[in-house]
Amino acid sequence: MREDLARFPVLHGLTARQRAEVAGVAHEVSFPARRRIFDEGENARSCWLIRSGQVALDTDVPGRGPVIVQTLGPGDVLGWSWLVSPRRWHFGAVTLQPVNAVELDATRLRELADADPALGYQLALGLFEAVLSRLQSTRARLLDVYGSPRAR
Amino acid sequence: MRADPMLPTPYRVAERVVETHDSATLRLEPVGTALSGARPGQFCMLYARGIGEVAISISDAQPGGSLVHTIRDVGAVSRALHDAGAGTTLGARGPFGTNWGLESAAGHDLVIVAGGVGLAPLRPVVLGALARRGDYGRVVLIAGARGPDEFLYRDQLAQWATGDDIEVERTIDRPTSGWDGPVGFVTEPLARLSVRPDRTIAFVCGPEPMMRYSANVLIDKGVPAGDIRVSLERNMQCGVALCGHCQLGPLLVCRDGPVVDYATAGPLLTVREV
Numbered sequence: 001m002r003e004d005l006a007r008f009p010v011l012h013g014l015t016a017r018q019r020a021e022v023a024g025v026a027h028e029v030s031f032p033a034r035r036r037i038f039d040e041g042e043n044a045r046s047c048w049l050i051r052s053g054q055v056a057l058d059t060d061v062p063g064r065g066p067v068i069v070q071t072l073g074p075g076d077v078l079g080w081s082w083l084v085s086p087r088r089w090h091f092g093a094v095t096l097q098p099v100n101a102v103e104l105d106a107t108r109l110r111e112l113a114d115a116d117p118a119l120g121y122q123l124a125l126g127l128f129e130a131v132l133s134r135l136q137s138t139r140a141r142l143l144d145v146y147g148s149p150r151a152r
Numbered sequence: 153m154r155a156d157p158m159l160p161t162p163y164r165v166a167e168r169v170v171e172t173h174d175s176a177t178l179r180l181e182p183v184g185t186a187l188s189g190a191r192p193g194q195f196c197m198l199y200a201r202g203i204g205e206v207a208i209s210i211s212d213a214q215p216g217g218s219l220v221h222t223i224r225d226v227g228a229v230s231r232a233l234h235d236a237g238a239g240t241t242l243g244a245r246g247p248f249g250t251n252w253g254l255e256s257a258a259g260h261d262l263v264i265v266a267g268g269v270g271l272a273p274l275r276p277v278v279l280g281a282l283a284r285r286g287d288y289g290r291v292v293l294i295a296g297a298r299g300p301d302e303f304l305y306r307d308q309l310a311q312w313a314t315g316d317d318i319e320v321e322r323t324i325d326r327p328t329s330g331w332d333g334p335v336g337f338v339t340e341p342l343a344r345l346s347v348r349p350d351r352t353i354a355f356v357c358g359p360e361p362m363m364r365y366s367a368n369v370l371i372d373k374g375v376p377a378g379d380i381r382v383s384l385e386r387n388m389q390c391g392v393a394l395c396g397h398c399q400l401g402p403l404l405v406c407r408d409g410p411v412v413d414y415a416t417a418g419p420l421l422t423v424r425e426v
Contacts, residue, residue: 150225
């Protein structure tokens with residue numbers, strides 16, 4: 001598991017010892033396709049590091065049903081609402097394909113970070129990098145660069 | 153003898169295929185003498201009689217002097233070209249500019265990143281790589297579009313995606329009901345991709361911000377800027393580096409481009425008003 005965790009960008013900044021501690025709160029999980037992992041508004045108690053497969057983040061829009069806002073794939077982290085209050089999911093997550101992932105117990109992960117600020121700092125940096133990357137992609141989509149010049 | 157580069161050569165629309173709500177592909181047959189030597193990445197100046205002329209990239213390599221161009225209706229001239237039905241006579245000058253240089257990428261992995269109609273000039277790269285599949289390592293195509301109905305060459309993309317010769321990822325910016333594929337900007341699947349930076353040549357085409365962001369992801373992965381080839385779009389008019397309308401810093405894009413490596417193009421694309 002320790003070696004496996006080293007492959008995820010979100011944990012790149014951790015030392016081998018710190019990754020070993022994180023491995024202690026992790027276990028492997030698999031989901032079939034079309035399995036809902038969590039719903040919008042539920043308590044955020046875990047996060048997942050995706051090894052394989054694809055997960056969609058979605059939200060329910062009246063008249064349209066669940067609308068996918070973004071998809072995640074291998075190497076991505078699923079779920080960061082566990083880090084800050086109110087620790088509830090802002091979007092739902094459903095698998096589009098069979099997914100294999102590492103699930104981290106968020107409560108124990110926060111305890112590790114509280115007990116070892118150096119670990120917590122690196123973990124926060126890794127998560128911030130993921131958040132920044134996703135924010136930049138979202139901004140790029142907001143530019144609507146493929147839209148017709150006639151419509152502008 | 154090569155035709156006068158300023159004189160349009162007559163071509164007749166032999167086939168028109170509707171790609172999306174605002175894009176169509178024309179197969180053009182020469183009425184008389186054909187333009188020769190078109191290479192993937194180059195462009196022709198297509199002339200709609202009495203309306204005007206615009207630069208359109210070559211979107212398929214055809215034997216016998218035929219030209220294939222995919223045209224998006226974005227203005228008066230492109231609308232006339234886009235709407236041209238079978239039998240319409242158009243004018244063509246060219247081919248002009250630099251090409252993708254696919255042959256020089258032999259022995260490398262190819263990462264092809266296309267955004268929107270940027271897939272049009274890249275299609276011959278894919279077709280060329282598939283035609284000489286053994287010459288290349290891994291071949292990856294990441295294609296982005298606004299929505300599922302806005303991908304060019306949808307049947308061809310679907311066919312490529314089912315084979316083993318090329319890895320295809322289609323991703324859309326705007327989620328719609330009924331789409332269960334990837335949703336995200338092209339930089340997202342690109343960021344997930346494991347590449348061998350010293351063995352990778354990237355081909356990127358699309359709106360300029362999309363090319364900048366994609367090049368940045370590739371550079372972060374260690375791919376040298378000189379191994380990232382982008383296709384630039386500027387106001388091409390003469391096509392032969394005389395008029396200066398397409399100037400981009402030290403480049404005249406009609407002659408020194410449209411295909412330029414990112415080590416050259418990158419610094420120019422971040423300078424305002426250049």
